[in-house]
Amino acid sequence: MADLINLIENWIKNILLGWGVTESLAVFILQVLGSVLVVIVCFVIVIALIWVERKLAGRIQDRFGPNRAGPYGIFQSFADIIKIFTKEYITPVGAEKGLFNIAPVLAMFSVLAIWAVFPFAINVVGGDIHVGVLYIVAIGAFGILAILMAGWSSNNRYALLSASRSVAMLISYEIPMIISLLVPVLLAHSMKLSVIVEAQMPWNIFVAPLAALIFGISSMAEVGKAPFDLLEAESELVAGYHTEYSGMKFGMFYVAEFLHQFTVGALMAIFFLGGWTGPLAVRWPILGVFYFYGKTFFIYLVISWIRLSLPRIRIDEMLNLNWRFLIPISFINLIAVAIADRVMLEFNLARWIYVVVMFLINILILVAALTIAEKNEKAVERVEFSPRPIAVPPGKESK
Amino acid sequence: MVPVLIFGLSSVVTLGAALAVVTNKNILHSAFYLILAFVGVASIYVLLEAPFIAVVQVLVYIGAIAILIVFAIMLTRRLLSKDLIQRNAQWGLSALGATGLFLVLGWIVYSVNWPVKLLTVPEDPISVLGQELLSTYVVPFEIASVLLLAALVGAILIGRERE
Numbered sequence: 001m002a003d004l005i006n007l008i009e010n011w012i013k014n015i016l017l018g019w020g021v022t023e024s025l026a027v028f029i030l031q032v033l034g035s036v037l038v039v040i041v042c043f044v045i046v047i048a049l050i051w052v053e054r055k056l057a058g059r060i061q062d063r064f065g066p067n068r069a070g071p072y073g074i075f076q077s078f079a080d081i082i083k084i085f086t087k088e089y090i091t092p093v094g095a096e097k098g099l100f101n102i103a104p105v106l107a108m109f110s111v112l113a114i115w116a117v118f119p120f121a122i123n124v125v126g127g128d129i130h131v132g133v134l135y136i137v138a139i140g141a142f143g144i145l146a147i148l149m150a151g152w153s154s155n156n157r158y159a160l161l162s163a164s165r166s167v168a169m170l171i172s173y174e175i176p177m178i179i180s181l182l183v184p185v186l187l188a189h190s191m192k193l194s195v196i197v198e199a200q201m202p203w204n205i206f207v208a209p210l211a212a213l214i215f216g217i218s219s220m221a222e223v224g225k226a227p228f229d230l231l232e233a234e235s236e237l238v239a240g241y242h243t244e245y246s247g248m249k250f251g252m253f254y255v256a257e258f259l260h261q262f263t264v265g266a267l268m269a270i271f272f273l274g275g276w277t278g279p280l281a282v283r284w285p286i287l288g289v290f291y292f293y294g295k296t297f298f299i300y301l302v303i304s305w306i307r308l309s310l311p312r313i314r315i316d317e318m319l320n321l322n323w324r325f326l327i328p329i330s331f332i333n334l335i336a337v338a339i340a341d342r343v344m345l346e347f348n349l350a351r352w353i354y355v356v357v358m359f360l361i362n363i364l365i366l367v368a369a370l371t372i373a374e375k376n377e378k379a380v381e382r383v384e385f386s387p388r389p390i391a392v393p394p395g396k397e398s399k
Numbered sequence: 400m401v402p403v404l405i406f407g408l409s410s411v412v413t414l415g416a417a418l419a420v421v422t423n424k425n426i427l428h429s430a431f432y433l434i435l436a437f438v439g440v441a442s443i444y445v446l447l448e449a450p451f452i453a454v455v456q457v458l459v460y461i462g463a464i465a466i467l468i469v470f471a472i473m474l475t476r477r478l479l480s481k482d483l484i485q486r487n488a489q490w491g492l493s494a495l496g497a498t499g500l501f502l503v504l505g506w507i508v509y510s511v512n513w514p515v516k517l518l519t520v521p522e523d524p525i526s527v528l529g530q531e532l533l534s535t536y537v538v539p540f541e542i543a544s545v546l547l548l549a550a551l552v553g554a555i556l557i558g559r560e561r562e
Contacts, residue, residue, distance in 0.1 A: 099431065130525045134454045141462030145434065148469050152427065160473065167470050174462075191525055 004286045005124050009034075038115050038126070045293075046258050047077045053258070053304055060308045087247035092155055095244065099153035103146045104245065104252035110143035111259045118266060119194040121276045121288030132193040133185055136267065137178055140222065143260070144170045147231070147241050150253070154244035162240035166224070166231050169318060173221040173228075176214050176326040183211035183337050184271040197275035205272040207355055208337060210362040212272040214330045219264045220303060221318075225257060227310040230318060265299035266292070273299070329369045336361055406446055413439030424485065427472050434465045448520055451528060 009030055016026040051066065051074055058065025066073030091100060117132045119125040129135060144166060151163020185191050187207060188199035205212045221228040232240030242253045269275055273295045276288030313321070340361055344354050416435035423429045437460040444453035521527045532540045 129450050130523065131450050131454045134451070134458065138454045138458040138462060141457060141466065144466055145461065145469075148466065148473070149431070152469075152473055164470070164473065167466065171463075171466070189526075190523070 005121070005289070006285070034126075035116065039112055042112060042115060042259055042262075043255070045262060046255050047081070049258055049262060049300065050077045050080070052301075056301070056304055057308055060305070081251075084248055084251045089249060090244075090246045092244045094155040096153035096155075099149045100244075101249070103150035103153065104249045104256075106142055106149065107146035107256040108252050108259075110139055110141075110146060111256050111263055113139045113142075114263050115266075117193055118270065118292075119197050119275055120292055121285040122198075122282055123285050124289060125194050128192060128194050131191055133181055133191045133196075137174070137181070140174065143222075143256075150245070151241040154241070156244050158237045158239075159241050159243045162231050162237045162243075165237075165315070166241065168315075169228065169230060170222060170224070172319065172322050173218045173326075176322065176330040177218040177222060179327070179330040179334055180211040180214040180218065181271065182334055183208045186334070186338055186341060193270055193275075197270055197277060200274045200277065201351065202355060203272065203274040203277075207358045208272070208333075208362060209359065210329070210333045210366050211337070212268070213366070214326055214333070215271065216268065216303075218322075218326060219267065220307070221322075223257065223260045223264055225261060226307040227313050228318065229312055230315055233312060261303060262296065262300050265296040265303065268299045269295035325369070325373055329365065332369075333362065333365055336365060402446055406443065409439045409442040409446070412436075413443070421485075427469065430465065430469045430472055433468070434461055437461050437465060451525060 012033070013026050013030060016029060017023070021029070054076070055065040055073070066076035069075035069079045091097060114136050116126045117129060117135055119128070147166040147170070148163050151159045151161075151166070154160075184196050184204050187204060188196040190196060190199070200207075224231045231237075232242075237243070242250055245253060269292060275295075276285075276292040278287065278291035281288035281291055337358070340358060344357065349357075413436050416432045416439060419432040420429045420436065423432060437456065440460075441453045441456040444450075444456060
């Protein structure tokens with residue numbers, strides 16, 4: 001009972017072997033089943049997430065959120081899905097048909113493919129490759145490509161502008177994201193995700209809080225939702241790169257965006273919150289799966305809370321935050337952690353001293369960086385408007 | 400059997416995409432076909448049990464170079480016209496040069512007796528790679544990093560506003 005997933009796996013495998021299927025084919029079928037299962041779970045979660053997010057947004061903005069379809073509006077997402085499936089696909093005149101249709105699929109792929117390497121529990125691991133961290137970073141490139149494709153092939157100036165912004169933003173925020181991901185790799189001495197999860201004693205968020213913070217901010221920018229939603233700033237760019245998409249093609253971009261935020265939660269859980277680890281997770285692997293999804297949900301809600309509380313940042317603020325603050329601080333953090341890790345391993349210190357020293361170093365860097373940034377902050381230019389004349393009905397103007 | 404099939408498929412995709420890169424009249428389509436060719440090469444690396452090189456291929460060639468190319472093309476409106484001329488006056492000369500280079504390379508590949516050592520893949524290839532880079536191959540590694548730093552400084556110098 002404790003090891004439910006492997007129990008079912010062995011059961012199906014024995015049935016397949018009983019039918020006279022060869023060993024390798026049976027393993028292949030099981031792998032296909034496993035990946036389909038992961039994808040389906042992702043989609044089911046997204047359906048729930050859309051409702052949760054809208055309800056949460058309602059609460060934070062002092063309104064009800066969806067409340068018509070079913071109790072508390074829980075069937076709202078299903079109604080939306082049915083509606084979006086029945087909509088017409090419109091391809092604008094002058095669009096590049098091939099690229100126009102590939103782009104939403106690629107956007108979906110770039111998010112779902114990341115789930116292939118996640119460790120869900122101690123013995124439920126996807127492709128446990130040696131270069132797991134690099135793989136996650138590399139797959140992200142397809143997401144940027146999808147936005148570029150969509151923006152260019154739509155034959156729409158707004159979409160093209162949005163795609164150009166995406167390159168400026170997504171590529172520059174990739175740098176602090178990758179550098180901060182190197183810290184858990186360094187602490188675990190491996191790029192394998194399963195090793196990174198198992199090496200966290202205690203969770204990395206206590207050993208490397210600064211890296212967790214930088215990763216959180218930069219991956220929120222990678223998702224491209226508020227406060228970093230310059231890609232789809234409604235007042236400037238209509239809807240951004242997916243302006244011309246309709247029906248399920250738009251739906252795929254939308255779902256990919258939601259799933260990306262959820263994936264960021266999962267990455268955060270794996271790298272900084274100990275993944276599937278938790279009480280009794282080694283003895284009952286099924287508990288590990290729950291811990292993993294629970295932590296992911298928690299991070300997802302925290303991210304939603306942050307983005308619902310902050311306004312959209314301006315494009316120059318966005319670039320300054322990245323190049324003048326996040327990138328230098330992430331490099332300094334990486335160097336400091338590397339040196340401290342090496343020195344303390346040489347002296348063979350107790351684990352708790354190691355953790356406390358690491359924590360203090362991180363906090364010290366953060367405080368120092370914030371102080372320097374505050375000192376160097378340019379005085380904000382306030383534009384004073386001359387008071388406008390107030391409209392008065394004709395004949396009553398004051399002389 | 401299956402690896403051979405995958406190898407054949409990825410070779411066909413790579414070569415077909417590469418052919419499309421040079422024959423396509425729309426330069427942006429060429430850029431996207433180039434990305435497809437990179438994906439094909441990456442899948443061949445995966446088949447060769449070299450996941451690190453495969454992932455770096457995707458990360459560097461698709462994530463950085465290809466996106467840079469696409470972005471540069473999108474910024475230059477004139478290149479987006481649908482019927483660019485793909486030849487200039489020197490096409491005959493360059494075709495001769497390319498064919499000659501191909502023949503020489505092919506001759507080298509077939510005539511040299513390549514020393515093949517059958518080594519088992521180490522338990523943790525990434526840590527072996529890291530240790531080799533910082534011990535045996537430390538000089539080329541450091542020179543490469545200095546080169547990249549010089550490129551970075553140069554890029555900033557060019558991009559900086561003149562005072």
